[in-house]
Amino acid sequence: MFAGDDRTLLDSVRAGSAEAFGELYARHRTAAHAMAKQVVGSPADVEDLVAEAFAKILDVLRRGGGPRSAFRAYLLTTVRNLAMALNNRGRRVQLAAELDGFFGPENHVQFVDPAVLELERELVGKAFARLPHRWRRVLWCMEVERLTTADVSRKLGISRNSAAALAYRARKGLREAYSQVCVGEPTRRRLAAPGVLLAEVA
Structure with missing residues (x-):
């Protein structure tokens, strides 16, 4: 396991460490999946969305950009923004607001971080x-x-x-x-x- 807080891991990723990014993935993938389930309709879309979010962030970090801290918040915002962008391009992404018509408030737990x-x-x-x-x-x-x-x-x-x-x-x-x-x-x-x-x- 790669030691250090998220800030240290982010610095290591920018320096080229794949292991550090793997640790970030292990720490935050559960939260990313929880957010993805709120904004897309199928398990396959959830997996695709989470994978795309991590890939996009890795690319940004390798180019020296991205967050210096608060990685989880940055990740969850990326997941949500990617879902919105996909929906705007006409892809079949079922947003959480659309799910309200199928599931009553008593069955729907909003993920708020x-x-x-x-x-x-x-x-x-x-x-x-x-x-x-x-x-x-x-x-x-x-x-x-x-x-x-x-x-x-x-x-x-x-x-x-x-x-x-x-x-x-x-x-x-x-x-x-x-x-x-x-x-x-x-x-x-x-x-x-x-x-x-x-x-x-x-």
């Missing part, structure tokens, strides 16, 4: 920080302060249509920035507009 919730907050925060100031401001007004489009237009001194368009671009930019953060793109980059990345000035 505090580590995942903590990682989600961290990833959203990093994605939010990549956005231009104007996008961050409109998102804060609408999502945190719960202001209406009319309120935002008055606060920013723009028309309602401009406020609505700005909010749309900001939300789209946040989704794109979140996706980039999840796959471990460099943190010292700022999203200027959807699909456009500019190096952040130090």
